[in-house]
Amino acid sequence: MTEPHFERDIDRSHMQVSDEIAIQINKMNKWYGQFHVLRDIDLTVNRGERIVIAGPSGSGKSTLIRCINRLEEHQSGQIIVDGTELTSDLKNIDKVRSEVGMVFQHFNLFPHLTILENCTLAPIWVRKVPKKEAEETAMHFLEKVKIPEQAHKYPGMLSGGQQQRVAIARSLCMKPRIMLFDEPTSALDPEMIKEVLDTMIELAEEGMTMLCVTHEMGFAQAVANRVIFMDQGQIVEQNNPHDFFHNPQSDRTKLFLSQILGH
Amino acid sequence: MSDTHAQSTAFVRETMLPAKPAPVTQTGAVRWLRENLFSGPVNTALTLIGLFFVYTLVTHFYPWFRHSVWNANSMAECRAAITASFGDGATGACWAMIRERWHQFIFGFYPPELYWRPIAVFVLLFVALAPVLFTHLPRILLCFSVVYPLVAIWLLWGGSIWPVTMVAVGFVLGWLMLRLLSGVGSILAIVAAVVVPVLFWVFAVGPLDDALTSVLPLAIEPVASDRFGGFLLAITIGVGGIVMSLPLGVILALGRQSNMFLIKTFSVIFIEFIRGVPLITLLFVASLLLNYFLPPGTNFDIILRVMILVTLFAAAYIAEVIRGGLAALPRGQYEAADALGLDYWKAQRLIILPQALKISIPGIVSTFIGMFKDTTLVTFVGLFDPLKGIPDFIRADFNWKGIYWEPFIFVGTIFFILNFSMSRYSMYLERKLKRDHR
Numbered sequence A: 001m002t003e004p005h006f007e008r009d010i011d012r013s014h015m016q017v018s019d020e021i022a023i024q025i026n027k028m029n030k031w032y033g034q035f036h037v038l039r040d041i042d043l044t045v046n047r048g049e050r051i052v053i054a055g056p057s058g059s060g061k062s063t064l065i066r067c068i069n070r071l072e073e074h075q076s077g078q079i080i081v082d083g084t085e086l087t088s089d090l091k092n093i094d095k096v097r098s099e100v101g102m103v104f105q106h107f108n109l110f111p112h113l114t115i116l117e118n119c120t121l122a123p124i125w126v127r128k129v130p131k132k133e134a135e136e137t138a139m140h141f142l143e144k145v146k147i148p149e150q151a152h153k154y155p156g157m158l159s160g161g162q163q164q165r166v167a168i169a170r171s172l173c174m175k176p177r178i179m180l181f182d183e184p185t186s187a188l189d190p191e192m193i194k195e196v197l198d199t200m201i202e203l204a205e206e207g208m209t210m211l212c213v214t215h216e217m218g219f220a221q222a223v224a225n226r227v228i229f230m231d232q233g234q235i236v237e238q239n240n241p242h243d244f245f246h247n248p249q250s251d252r253t254k255l256f257l258s259q260i261l262g263h
Numbered sequence B: 001m002s003d004t005h006a007q008s009t010a011f012v013r014e015t016m017l018p019a020k021p022a023p024v025t026q027t028g029a030v031r032w033l034r035e036n037l038f039s040g041p042v043n044t045a046l047t048l049i050g051l052f053f054v055y056t057l058v059t060h061f062y063p064w065f066r067h068s069v070w071n072a073n074s075m076a077e078c079r080a081a082i083t084a085s086f087g088d089g090a091t092g093a094c095w096a097m098i099r100e101r102w103h104q105f106i107f108g109f110y111p112p113e114l115y116w117r118p119i120a121v122f123v124l125l126f127v128a129l130a131p132v133l134f135t136h137l138p139r140i141l142l143c144f145s146v147v148y149p150l151v152a153i154w155l156l157w158g159g160s161i162w163p164v165t166m167v168a169v170g171f172v173l174g175w176l177m178l179r180l181l182s183g184v185g186s187i188l189a190i191v192a193a194v195v196v197p198v199l200f201w202v203f204a205v206g207p208l209d210d211a212l213t214s215v216l217p218l219a220i221e222p223v224a225s226d227r228f229g230g231f232l233l234a235i236t237i238g239v240g241g242i243v244m245s246l247p248l249g250v251i252l253a254l255g256r257q258s259n260m261f262l263i264k265t266f267s268v269i270f271i272e273f274i275r276g277v278p279l280i281t282l283l284f285v286a287s288l289l290l291n292y293f294l295p296p297g298t299n300f301d302i303i304l305r306v307m308i309l310v311t312l313f314a315a316a317y318i319a320e321v322i323r324g325g326l327a328a329l330p331r332g333q334y335e336a337a338d339a340l341g342l343d344y345w346k347a348q349r350l351i352i353l354p355q356a357l358k359i360s361i362p363g364i365v366s367t368f369i370g371m372f373k374d375t376t377l378v379t380f381v382g383l384f385d386p387l388k389g390i391p392d393f394i395r396a397d398f399n400w401k402g403i404y405w406e407p408f409i410f411v412g413t414i415f416f417i418l419n420f421s422m423s424r425y426s427m428y429l430e431r432k433l434k435r436d437h438r
């Protein structure tokens, strides 16, 4: 089995899981028409946790994390994010969305706005931050993802890896307390995956609460404190990364691991 | 240096070859002709047939243009002049009519001593359009663009300045309501922004107008709608329709995509109804039917009525064009906007519409061009459009009885220039937006 391979050591001093609950999901179910996508999901995420969600394609991983910021609506059960329950109440939804950042597989940058404008748009219009201050914050985060020099270009001029780092910076500009990642490296060429993972590792080192759907098992082993395995809309197994990879319990997990890690 | 290479490698190029000029058959006119006109037997045959057609057309029409007469006072004088110069049976264009009557094609029956007013409105139109069309101009100029419609209405129709001022005050009231109440609730703010101005216009304008007029009677000479004609009429209706149909089209397109059943149903029915009915029908509605619905004695201007129905007509088409643009946007754009916490209106205004409108530019401009040409249909409700209304009026004059092609050519040329400019502008805009975003 391939071991995680990152050039530098990971600084774990700030990676502390607190007792405070960030996300609480109780008996949550979701259907697409007649199709039962998510079945009785129970999940508690504490502040500071770094969770990797794995599972075969179509198992409902994306749907699960998209329910957490209400990009998808659940039909039964409870989702409580930072003490706010997600219902059809728009105020609650807006509140949760401004607390939760999301990074998509296909970046979803706004192509008609510059990188800087992409990053300042939501702070200015949602948080009502003055433009100058929003730009300073944006430059701070663009420096953090190591592309301040691209600030005045348009997304179409950047490589995939750069675009994804901008997308991360754009989310961070809203100062979220929780970050969701939906396969952030799946659309990238191999040589760009690392730069995005590095950015995500830095975020983890700062103690961000993260839920990542990803197939980068090296990343999971390096930074996750918990790996969740989903299949057919259910959480099949969850464990710390070491035990998850070295001592999987269910047959489905074993099969999945053998498929994605090779023999 | 070459020694070291010679030992280890079989071949190393030491000097790069300069580029050579391409053979004559690959460059310039010869190549262009070969590739575009004579690339094969079929293409060669088509080229020859085409040349023959062009030749026939030109030889057929050229004499008519060559025999043009510019100085004459009637059709009969024109014919006499042509016969005198080119012999019996010669035909020729009688541009003398245009020379004598051009002002009617342009201004209709607008009082000649007041021509400066439509001219000023036309010139100011460009001042108002400039900051909208060319985004690098200072934004402050947009203030004028906003008040321009009222200035134009006042200059064109004349009369007291107070009614248009009252209209403006109504809009300002609506805007204030929106600003003040948007903190309380967006629905409430929108309702108040619509209701308050309407109440103001219905109840307060009359007394206020009287009061202000008695204090300060600021007025210019009024011009009635039946004095409008020709391109003045076409451009008034066309520009009014364009300005009003774009926002309405955007709202209808969004309505059609809405999750709210009533709004969606209304938009669909409206769009499909309008698109299913010929414009002429709507124009007849404007001229006849509206009278039945309006309280008796209301003086609801015919040009305004026509403009409203032309607007509705164009808006339905524009809504469909924009819907295409909206559908072309990837779902991810909506999701990213949602995930960042932007509400529906902000997401539409900042993310979705700028992109959807950009995609829709060619379709929107086509609709505008179509609408502008369709303004000639107002002839059927008794208005003097430049293509039929005005020429028919001129032909009714005994002097110009029997003149046929000249007005069509003259009016057609002006329409072509105006529409072609719109089309070129839309191409400029597309190129510019493409350049900006890549």
Ligand SMILES: Nc1ncnc2c1ncn2[C@@H]1O[C@H](COP(=O)(O)OP(=O)(O)O)[C@@H](O)[C@H]1O
Residues within 6 Å of the ligand: A032, A035, A037, A055, A056, A057, A058, A059, A060, A061, A062, A063, A064
């Ligand atoms: N909008 C939708 N409508 C209907 N079915 C959907 C929709 N989105 C996803 N699905 C289905 O739900 C299942 C789970 O999808 P998803 O959460 O995207 O899986 P994963 O991210 O694990 O690959 C899949 O079978 C998919 O086909």
Ligand SMILES: [Mg+2]
Residues within 6 Å of the ligand: A061, A062, A063, A183
């Ligand atoms: Mg997925």
